[in-house]
Amino acid sequence: MAKNGAREGGTTGSGAARRTPAGAAVLREDKTAAIRAAVFEELAAVGFARMSIEGIARRAGVGKTAVYRRWRSKLHLVLDVVSAVAVAGLPSPDTGSLRGDVRLLLEVAARALRHPMASQIIPDLLAEAARSPELAEALRTALHESQQSMAAAMVERAVERGEIPAGVDGKLALDLLTGPLYWRLVVVRDDLPAGYLDALAQSVAAALGAE
Incomplete structure (x- = not known):
């Protein structure tokens, strides 16, 4: 040296x-x-x-x-890597319609959650977070707050287009988007039948107030 x-x-x-x-x-x-x-x-x-x-x-x-x-520890290493992936995960779609935006996000999220590593890593980290407040807080930021601005922007564009009324909660939109997929692909570990994402996109858009 x-x-x-x-x-x-x-x-x-x-x-x-x-x-x-x-x-x-x-x-x-x-x-x-x-x-x-x-x-x-x-x-x-x-x-x-x-x-x-x-x-x-x-x-x-x-x-x-x-x-x-x-990185000074494995915790900081994992948090840095997971945070970077979460930030780069879901895109900020602008297809011209709320249903189109939701459908695109569902497709990207489903592809990510189907990955064998994701189905193993995410449940393990969430279980470990129950024992580590620092990990829990970091995962909350990485897996939720990092996507919040994307959901808020999607809702705002839909309001501007007149598709949904003002005042729709962006957090609700994110919950409706990710909750069903996480339950089906990570918790239940069931396949998605043909047409499932289309039907879910329609249901999410309707739940947010789109006609």
Whole structure:
């Protein structure tokens, strides 16, 4: 390792413009991506309680130091990764109609919840949250509040189009969108019959006041 700081797993640059600042470590993006992917694989394989930094590092093909350079504990690592996925999860649709927006969101959510890792990881994290107030608060933010602005914007556009009356609660819209799918795909673990998403989209739109 060079005295003035070396690249993580690499070499120092030759030019002054590319030289690493003294005492700093450059975090390689490929290693960060490998660690993030390993977190989901470990969660699905062993659950949060049995997951360890050692196991994550081994699965990612890096040393423990590479993980600790980025996150100070497995809790902070999991929260960061889950929060990032939640924020990037549901899109903010604008199809021109409330029913169209709801249908698109249901399709995206159903695809995500059908993924084997999601069906294993989400229930495990929610169970662990019952024992960890910090995890519970972080999951509430990641899995609910991060989607709230999307639901509020969808409702606001529907109000502006005159599809639904003013005053519809965005939280209610989000509950109606995600609740039935979570129950069916994650809790009951049942398949979605043909036409289910279309019928659910129609029911959600009607429940919010659309004719």
